[in-house]
Amino acid sequence: MALIVQKFGGTSVADIDRIRNVANRVAQTSDQGNSVVVILSAMAGVTDKLISLANQASENPDKREMDVLLATGEQTTSALLAMMLKQMGYKAQSMLGHQAQVMTDSDYGNARIIDIGASRVRKLIEKDTIVVVAGFQGEDTKGNITTLGRGGSDTSAVAIAAALKADTCEIYTDVNGIYTADPNICPKARKLKMISYDEMLNMASLGAKVLQIRSVGFAKKYNIPVHVRSSFNEEEGTMVVSEDSAMEQLVVSGVTLDKDQARITLTKVPDQPGIAAKVFSPIAENNILVDMIIQNTNIAGHTDITFTVPKADYKRTMKLTEQIVKQTGAQEALGDINIAKVSVIGVGMKNHSGVASVMFNTLARDNINILMITTSEIRISCTVEEKYAELAVRVLHTAFGLDTEE
Amino acid sequence: MALIVQKFGGTSVADIDRIRNVANRVAQTSDQGNSVVVILSAMAGVTDKLISLANQASENPDKREMDVLLATGEQTTSALLAMMLKQMGYKAQSMLGHQAQVMTDSDYGNARIIDIGASRVRKLIEKDTIVVVAGFQGEDTKGNITTLGRGGSDTSAVAIAAALKADTCEIYTDVNGIYTADPNICPKARKLKMISYDEMLNMASLGAKVLQIRSVGFAKKYNIPVHVRSSFNEEEGTMVVSEDSAMEQLVVSGVTLDKDQARITLTKVPDQPGIAAKVFSPIAENNILVDMIIQNTNIAGHTDITFTVPKADYKRTMKLTEQIVKQTGAQEALGDINIAKVSVIGVGMKNHSGVASVMFNTLARDNINILMITTSEIRISCTVEEKYAELAVRVLHTAFGLDTEE
Numbered sequence: 001m002a003l004i005v006q007k008f009g010g011t012s013v014a015d016i017d018r019i020r021n022v023a024n025r026v027a028q029t030s031d032q033g034n035s036v037v038v039i040l041s042a043m044a045g046v047t048d049k050l051i052s053l054a055n056q057a058s059e060n061p062d063k064r065e066m067d068v069l070l071a072t073g074e075q076t077t078s079a080l081l082a083m084m085l086k087q088m089g090y091k092a093q094s095m096l097g098h099q100a101q102v103m104t105d106s107d108y109g110n111a112r113i114i115d116i117g118a119s120r121v122r123k124l125i126e127k128d129t130i131v132v133v134a135g136f137q138g139e140d141t142k143g144n145i146t147t148l149g150r151g152g153s154d155t156s157a158v159a160i161a162a163a164l165k166a167d168t169c170e171i172y173t174d175v176n177g178i179y180t181a182d183p184n185i186c187p188k189a190r191k192l193k194m195i196s197y198d199e200m201l202n203m204a205s206l207g208a209k210v211l212q213i214r215s216v217g218f219a220k221k222y223n224i225p226v227h228v229r230s231s232f233n234e235e236e237g238t239m240v241v242s243e244d245s246a247m248e249q250l251v252v253s254g255v256t257l258d259k260d261q262a263r264i265t266l267t268k269v270p271d272q273p274g275i276a277a278k279v280f281s282p283i284a285e286n287n288i289l290v291d292m293i294i295q296n297t298n299i300a301g302h303t304d305i306t307f308t309v310p311k312a313d314y315k316r317t318m319k320l321t322e323q324i325v326k327q328t329g330a331q332e333a334l335g336d337i338n339i340a341k342v343s344v345i346g347v348g349m350k351n352h353s354g355v356a357s358v359m360f361n362t363l364a365r366d367n368i369n370i371l372m373i374t375t376s377e378i379r380i381s382c383t384v385e386e387k388y389a390e391l392a393v394r395v396l397h398t399a400f401g402l403d404t405e406e
Numbered sequence: 407m408a409l410i411v412q413k414f415g416g417t418s419v420a421d422i423d424r425i426r427n428v429a430n431r432v433a434q435t436s437d438q439g440n441s442v443v444v445i446l447s448a449m450a451g452v453t454d455k456l457i458s459l460a461n462q463a464s465e466n467p468d469k470r471e472m473d474v475l476l477a478t479g480e481q482t483t484s485a486l487l488a489m490m491l492k493q494m495g496y497k498a499q500s501m502l503g504h505q506a507q508v509m510t511d512s513d514y515g516n517a518r519i520i521d522i523g524a525s526r527v528r529k530l531i532e533k534d535t536i537v538v539v540a541g542f543q544g545e546d547t548k549g550n551i552t553t554l555g556r557g558g559s560d561t562s563a564v565a566i567a568a569a570l571k572a573d574t575c576e577i578y579t580d581v582n583g584i585y586t587a588d589p590n591i592c593p594k595a596r597k598l599k600m601i602s603y604d605e606m607l608n609m610a611s612l613g614a615k616v617l618q619i620r621s622v623g624f625a626k627k628y629n630i631p632v633h634v635r636s637s638f639n640e641e642e643g644t645m646v647v648s649e650d651s652a653m654e655q656l657v658v659s660g661v662t663l664d665k666d667q668a669r670i671t672l673t674k675v676p677d678q679p680g681i682a683a684k685v686f687s688p689i690a691e692n693n694i695l696v697d698m699i700i701q702n703t704n705i706a707g708h709t710d711i712t713f714t715v716p717k718a719d720y721k722r723t724m725k726l727t728e729q730i731v732k733q734t735g736a737q738e739a740l741g742d743i744n745i746a747k748v749s750v751i752g753v754g755m756k757n758h759s760g761v762a763s764v765m766f767n768t769l770a771r772d773n774i775n776i777l778m779i780t781t782s783e784i785r786i787s788c789t790v791e792e793k794y795a796e797l798a799v800r801v802l803h804t805a806f807g808l809d810t811e812e
Contacts, residue, residue: 016462057425058492062492065499068481068484068485072478075478076459076475079474079475080471081463083468083471084463086464086468087463087466093470093471094470094474096474098504099549143526144505
């Protein structure tokens with residue numbers, strides 16, 4: 001008998017009929033002799049409706065109160081599922097974040113889990129009760145309701161799985177698993193049977209919006225196998241596991257694309273100690289998230305600094321950068337919004353040389369100019385002109401042998 | 407500086423604009439130098455929508471889970487109001503039932519308040535914060551969410567006012583106060599400036615649906631003045647106070663009508679010890695609420711027993727009564743669904759004789775036949791044919807000097 005945590009996202013609980021599907025699947029898992037803990041999101045669209053209500057109530061809704069408001073979404077689905085399971089003859093009980101002792105810090109809207117007591121959940125499991133936990137929500141040490149940010153139910157699920165020492169954590173979603181690339185862009189993309197935590201961490205941050213990145217960090221830290229699969233069919237999905245267990249020995253596991261980036265370059269910045277701090281402090285103070293940063297080698301006492309920011313923050317950042325130019329004595333600020341970042345990811349890179357070379361040659365063959373390059377241990381990212389973005393994904397997908405065989 | 411508890415019902419928070427009205431009224435009370443604690447209901451209609459969702463989820467929704475579901479309604483309005491007040495520059499914070507330490511028993515759907523800690527509420531008040539408490543909800547000793555039943559927010563408000571030793575508890579609703587009779591039936595009905603707790607207890611139970619009866623009991627026990635008034639205008643409403651403070655020396659304070667009653671008579675019941683138990687035990691076991699019970703004097707070893715039940719339970723009760731006839735050796739069961747109960751209520755009755763006589767004479771003058779009579783210390787109720795119900799209210803209202811002077 002295994003202890004299985006199952007998490008169902010917003011599209012899986014979008015209405016009563018879909019919640020009934022969830023109830024059937026949970027019941028089936030229980031019938032097979034397993035203990036089941038279910039984590040639910042709010043009905044798809046409900047969170048947005050609540051945010052819209054809040055925006056009608058206040059131009060700048062208070063963050064603490066926003067969390068109180070948003071927490072109602074998961075409370076609703078959890079109560080409904082528990083009712084259904086009881087009607088079907090199962091022992092079941094809903095638990096809110098504070099009842100399941102999901103303790104977080106007080107960073108409303110984006111709280112981090114500090115600890116999960118889970119003793120009440122464990123007691124119910126011992127009594128053969130299916131526990132339905134409202135995802136996305138927790139409680140800070142002062143007893144205030146907090147939420148974990150978009151996709152936070154994934155983190156709830158993995159963290160509760162870790163606290164309970166569950167055998168596996170199943171994340172049910174509206175896709176069949178993790179793909180080697182976005183099938184909308186790359187028709188030959190195929191589903192991975194397994195992927196390592198580190199690869200998933202890189203995939204998630206680069207736009208494969210299947211799993212909240214923070215949940216993957218948790219899964220890695222506590223070595224919880226995460227099974228990403230569809231709630232609409234019985235097909236096996238993708239197992240996210242430790243590197244050792246990931247048996248598919250691919251050099252590259254996936255090609256990802258991020259089109260939500262704009263590039264800004266400061267030219268001829270005087271190369272002095274502390275100059276990077278002078279450039280990036282004002283940007284950080286304005287809560288603008290910088291992704292890539294590249295500083296070229298010092299030539300004759302000057303350097304060029306290039307970085308990328310989300311497209312929505314481009315104008316604001318350009319204004320700040322123009323002030324920075326004056327303050328630092330740089331030459332000028334150049335900007336480009338029509339860029340995209342293409343990345344190849346794979347733990348296999350660690351043991352295989354030549355991945356970068358294959359990537360650069362492949363892009364060159366189709367006359368795709370590379371604007372920026374950054375690398376990490378298991379990832380190589382190239383910024384290219386936006387118009388070539390989809391083409392770049394397809395040719396790289398083929399070049400690294402990821403295409404389906406049909 | 408006074409401590410004022412203000413409770414707003416579902417119609418007062420039905421949408422964002424109305425919640426804004428509430429925010430303005432709360433702000434005004436705060437600006438006048440008062441500490442304010444606000445208790446909110448769910449938006450009008452929301453509770454019914456949630457019940458309908460639950461009925462789609464389960465034929466017989468689990469009561470514990472129903473309370474988890476219903477509690478989201480007040481959580482939503484409380485968060486929205488707190489946001490608005492903060493936006494307007496006030497210190498404000500929402501609190502759910504468990505956060506405000508509203509401790510109840512575990513009778514889901516109809517829980518009773520055992521105790522209110524309120525220490526967190528008090529601390530916030532001391533910091534000049536307007537506290538917005540989600541009404542209708544509490545927590546049992548095991549940490550489960552409970553709700554207090556329809557109209558439970560009134561009870562939340564009065565109980566919290568009692569716990570905080572508030573100077574007054576204002577109940578904002580969609581009527582201007584407590585009237586001497588239903589203005590829809592009796593156009594000359596007028597608003598009372600004051601009414602005693604005991605009169606209100608009798609009014610509420612007889613169908614003046616302004617205040618939940620349980621909240622009046624609380625107010626009486628802790629001697630909390632309750633001000634019932636409209637949230638849509640500035641008019642003074644009706645103060646519900648202890649008998650000593652009720653200054654209007656009316657003999658009768660109101661005339662009420664209850665048309666939701668049906669009458670059943672058992673004739674020639676053998677008059678033996680324990681016979682009443684035999685008659686009413688099967689009815690109680692079927693959760694049928696008996697209102698009036700009249701047993702006539704024993705004549706030649708037999709007695710007639712008459713009682714009333716809600717119209718909706720009439721058929722079911724008649725079936726049970728027919729079995730009771732057989733078991734007890736009574737003659738037969740007679741039923742009548744076309745009846746109504748008219749009552750006059752007033753603490754003044756205690757010191758004034760002749761109220762009953764005025765009532766009977768007034769009804770007789772218009773040929774309204776009295777079917778049943780019951781009396782209590784401050785109330786006289788007569789059952790009449792349903793078709794005369796409204797006429798009876800109007801003539802009694804005039805006879806006891808309650809008509810408006812215009």
